[in-house]
Amino acid sequence: MSDGSDLTHVTEEGDAQMVDVGDKPDSARRAVARGRIELDPSTVESIRANELEKGDVLAVARVGAVDAVKHTWETIPMCHQIPITNVETEFDVGDAEIELSVAVETTGKTGCEMEALEGVTTGLNVIWDMVKAAEKDAEGGYPGTRIGGVEVVSKEKRKL
DSSP, X not given: OOOSTTOSSBOTTSOBOOOOOTTSOOEEEEEEEEEEEEOOHHHHHHHHTTOOTXXXXXXXXXXXXXXXXXXXXXXXXXXXXXXXXXXXXXXXXXXXXXXXXXXXXEEESSOOHHHHHHHHHHHHHHHHHHHHHHHOOTTSOOTTOEEEEEEEEEEEEEEO
């Protein structure tokens, strides 16, 4: 256990603090995260056919993912507001699940993996919200709907 002297987000007194990255050189950075949502096969088929009442599920999830990337600093304490230079979203639609990958790029003093993770988790939550009616059972629960496998799959840092 740390004595507190080497903690980066907490002072020796225990107060939360943002890490000072001011002296770090700018670099080009990229992070990719992914996750998946498990759904009933009939729900996935309805998504493919764009037959759900709320509309184009993947289009709305893509917008939600990108918006979450841009607002990460507002939802994660001590996360720096960084200039997002690019966001790429990719859906892999299987028989009973959808995998979402989000790649984020920035040029700055700190990485963008939290932004990629926020994009993935929000994008998957948007899918859940869009398909609630199709996934709900007779008691109003979601026994087969699961979000999981959220992870950072790569991160890069290049000198400018």
